[in-house]
Amino acid sequence: MSASTERAVVAACEAVTRRYTRGSSQARSFFGLRSTEPAPSVTAVDEVDLHVHAGEIVGVEGPSGSGKSTLLHLLAALETPTSGTVTVAGRRTESLSARARTRLRLDAVGIVFQRFHLLPALPARSNVAVPLVELGVSKRERRERAETMLERVGLGDRLGHRPGELSGGEQQRVAIARALITEPALLIADEPTGELDTATGRAITTLFEQIADEGTAVVVASHDGSTLAIADRVIELRDGARVDG
Amino acid sequence: MGSRLRRAVARLQLSGHLVRQRLRHTAPRRTVLAVVGVALAVGLFVTVSGVSVALATEGSVVSSDVDYWITPEGTSSTTLPVSVGGPRFGEVHSVATRLSETAAISYASPVAVDVLRVTHNGTGEYVILVGVIAHPDLSVAGVSAAPLTPGDPHYANGTYEGPWTGELVLSTGASDLLNATHGARLQLQAQRGSQNRSLAVAGVSAGGTTGLGSVPVGLLHLAELQALTGATTGDTADQILVATDDVGVRDDLAGVYSNSNVVARSDSGLNRLTESSVALALATAGFLVSLVLGVLFVATTLGLEVQTDRNLWATFSALGFSRWSRALLILFQTLLLGVAGGVLGLLLGRGGVWVANVALTSMVAGTTVAVFPPAFIAVGLLLAVGIALFTTPYLVWLTARGNTIEALRN
Numbered sequence: 001m002s003a004s005t006e007r008a009v010v011a012a013c014e015a016v017t018r019r020y021t022r023g024s025s026q027a028r029s030f031f032g033l034r035s036t037e038p039a040p041s042v043t044a045v046d047e048v049d050l051h052v053h054a055g056e057i058v059g060v061e062g063p064s065g066s067g068k069s070t071l072l073h074l075l076a077a078l079e080t081p082t083s084g085t086v087t088v089a090g091r092r093t094e095s096l097s098a099r100a101r102t103r104l105r106l107d108a109v110g111i112v113f114q115r116f117h118l119l120p121a122l123p124a125r126s127n128v129a130v131p132l133v134e135l136g137v138s139k140r141e142r143r144e145r146a147e148t149m150l151e152r153v154g155l156g157d158r159l160g161h162r163p164g165e166l167s168g169g170e171q172q173r174v175a176i177a178r179a180l181i182t183e184p185a186l187l188i189a190d191e192p193t194g195e196l197d198t199a200t201g202r203a204i205t206t207l208f209e210q211i212a213d214e215g216t217a218v219v220v221a222s223h224d225g226s227t228l229a230i231a232d233r234v235i236e237l238r239d240g241a242r243v244d245g
Numbered sequence: 246m247g248s249r250l251r252r253a254v255a256r257l258q259l260s261g262h263l264v265r266q267r268l269r270h271t272a273p274r275r276t277v278l279a280v281v282g283v284a285l286a287v288g289l290f291v292t293v294s295g296v297s298v299a300l301a302t303e304g305s306v307v308s309s310d311v312d313y314w315i316t317p318e319g320t321s322s323t324t325l326p327v328s329v330g331g332p333r334f335g336e337v338h339s340v341a342t343r344l345s346e347t348a349a350i351s352y353a354s355p356v357a358v359d360v361l362r363v364t365h366n367g368t369g370e371y372v373i374l375v376g377v378i379a380h381p382d383l384s385v386a387g388v389s390a391a392p393l394t395p396g397d398p399h400y401a402n403g404t405y406e407g408p409w410t411g412e413l414v415l416s417t418g419a420s421d422l423l424n425a426t427h428g429a430r431l432q433l434q435a436q437r438g439s440q441n442r443s444l445a446v447a448g449v450s451a452g453g454t455t456g457l458g459s460v461p462v463g464l465l466h467l468a469e470l471q472a473l474t475g476a477t478t479g480d481t482a483d484q485i486l487v488a489t490d491d492v493g494v495r496d497d498l499a500g501v502y503s504n505s506n507v508v509a510r511s512d513s514g515l516n517r518l519t520e521s522s523v524a525l526a527l528a529t530a531g532f533l534v535s536l537v538l539g540v541l542f543v544a545t546t547l548g549l550e551v552q553t554d555r556n557l558w559a560t561f562s563a564l565g566f567s568r569w570s571r572a573l574l575i576l577f578q579t580l581l582l583g584v585a586g587g588v589l590g591l592l593l594g595r596g597g598v599w600v601a602n603v604a605l606t607s608m609v610a611g612t613t614v615a616v617f618p619p620a621f622i623a624v625g626l627l628l629a630v631g632i633a634l635f636t637t638p639y640l641v642w643l644t645a646r647g648n649t650i651e652a653l654r655n
Contacts, residue, residue: 073650078563099567106565113653117560121266131564133259136252178564 007053009087010185010217011075016084018045018070018240044070046240047084052217054185057208059231060221067240068221069190075219076109076188077101089185106134110179110216114191116171118163118178124150124170125159128177135182149177153207169200176207180216187211189220193227205230256570260577263557272550276582279550282542283586283632284593286535287625291594293531294624295615296601313495314356315485318504333357334502337482338400338467341378344501349491354378355482356385357467359474364432365423372419372461376470382488384450388416388464392448400468405477410466412447419461420449433473442473532628539586539632544639547579551643558644559652572641579633579640587629591622 020042045067052058052075060068073079074086080094080101087093089108093101105111118127128149129142137145147159153173163171172192179187189208193201201224209230212218220227228234236244267276317332334340337355344353357376362369375385378400379393392414401407415425425431429446444465471477487498498507551558561571594617601615 069650076563078650102562102565102567104565105563109565111563113560113563117556117563117653119262119266119557120270121262126262130259133252133255134564134566134570136248136255138251139255139258142255182565 007055009051010054010089011050011052011219012085012087013048013050013071013074013081014085014087016045016048016050016071016074016081016086017043018067018074018079019043019082043240045074045081045237048237048240048242050235050242052186052219054217055212055215056233057212057218057220057231059228059234060219060237061223061228061234062237064223066237068237070240071237072188072190072219072221075186076111077104106131106182108185110182110184110187112172112175112179112187112189112192114194116163116175116195118171118174120163123160123162124155124166124174124177127163127174128181130178131182145181146177149181150174152180153177154203167200168196169203172196172200172204173207176204176211180211185217187216187218189218191222192220193222193224198226201227253573256573257577260574260581263574264578264581267550272553275546275550279543279546279582280586280589282546283539283583283629284589286539286542286632287587287590287628288593288597289538290531290535290628291591291617291621291625292597292601292615294528294621295594295598295617297525297527297531298618299614299616312489313487313498314508315487315498315501316506316508317483317502318506332504333481333483334485334505335479335481337485338378338397338403338480340501341485344485344487344498347494347497349489349494351488351490352378352380352383353485353487354380354383355467356484356486357470357474357476357482359470361473362434363419363423363463364434365425365429368423369434370419370422370461372415372423372463374413374463374465374470374473376465376467376482377486378467380488383486385464385486386416386462387451388414388462389448389450390414390464392450393464393466397466397468399466399472403480405468405472407468409442409469411442411444411469412465413444414448414450414464415446416462417449417451419463420446422461442469444469532624535628536631536635539628540635543579543583543586543632543636547582547636547640548643551575551640555644555647555652559647559649562649563653568645571644572637575640575644576633576637579637580630583629583633583636584626586632587626590629591625594621594625 048071050058050071060071062068070079074081074093075088077086077088077093077096080086085092085094088104091104093104096104119130122130125143125146129146132142132145147156150156150159153176155170155173155177158166158170163174166174172195176192187208192208193204196204205227208218208220220231222228234244235242264276267273315334317334334355337357341353341355344350354377359374359376360371361374363372375388377383377385377390378397379390379395381391381395383390393412394410399405399407399409413431415423420426423429423431425446427446427448431444431446433442433444450464467482468477471480485501487494495507499505558571561574566574598615598617605614
């Protein structure tokens, strides 16, 4: 998409490598091993270059263990690279303290998880407003902004429903609304339709298109071709390296 | 409202939601167990301290009598009533007579104390002489006044011309010291302005024992001691002892003399001090043991819960909640559970005090053996808050040591 190159760069990876040492919890996590199982050392992301522009949807595809999730974690400042640089909203994450990276996530990054990770006791409205608690927003404003955001994702009639009272697709919409409530420049979605049926998944991807149209950069990792079909461009990873040319 | 305060209030509200989430969804049993743990700790503390405080304040006197000392302000109420040159009460015979005529008071006696040299068969020793208005049930420092002629015959309505009984009851310590037994005649060296008199040992009584050992005590009629010491002018004494089985008279006694204190009686001031210290030590130990038990219990139950909730804390981290913020969320939750446990514990403790009173009074005595003063509410809640505060660092450490990404995958 040639227009994307004219827009501001929201996130950038320059020769990024992420290596996990043998036996580390990250290595175990990468291989999906239990804490008692030995984990070998692994290069999860290998010399990856990537620029994500405002309003752009970037798809990340590849088989399991190819480094998709690790790349997303690097972009979300949940991890720092072993070498190379990751820049998000103009800030180099590898030079930031853990506290500063947490603040960067609050200010500039929204994350959508495959398993939603909503708080079961809270109604949709309160779930969406959770990040605003950290920002010190007043209760009234939290409520107003959360309701506006839920209406935007099509859940204006589900404000007081708790996650247990919502379908999988509705829960994912709540999670997306929560990710967008702080108006982040970058939205990271790791397998966002992995637990949804095809029709519901399609509704979610349509929502991502709307979000991107409003200027938010979206990075989506998925095994599912229909999810990636909305992407302006798709990068492919194998063994941590880009193979899409 | 400032941003900081608004954030704190919002975190508190969110913590409340998280507690509710645990109670309803994720870990109801462990959450209830944590509350019960705090409640048991607070309840245990309140019950143990209730008995300790009752001991210290002598609400648990194991006799039917409740006795009081009226002492001049500024004197120690926890020492044996030995007063040399200290403030004294005046017109004590008339005050004691008036008090004795009160229906709720069994008897009242002034107590004057002086140290005089007493000689027997050429052996002279200083003895603590205690002057009283004799009553068969009266004992001072463990020495019984029963062998003395009841009342104070020599006083004779303030004329000091009544019969001189010359009776003296010695403590075993004084008896041993002077080698004087029943019937022995003792010589007293009177003070300036008085004449030397002889006294006869009317009895030897066990007593005069304090935490420091046996002291030589002699009990005699007050007017005779006053005559020996030249204290007849003003009719003075050091203290007034009031025997009653009605705790309600205490307030009335406080108004008998201005600048006076009313304290519960014990056999010995030193014993009283010792008992108070033991009670304080018991209460302190109860507090510390309850604190440790509560912390261990809550740390175990909530620790397991935090481990189970790893993905919750990882989610908060991913959403941009700082480590400090997450620690505050844990602190607020622990405090909420702690305070809930504290309130429950106070109710349990109140029940424990009631049970102790019902059970022990039926077996031992007809009076209170444990109390629940209002201060227990504050101390009990303080204990609950303490348990929460001491538990929080461990819970924060548990959440911080996990791998966020690993937790998010689960």
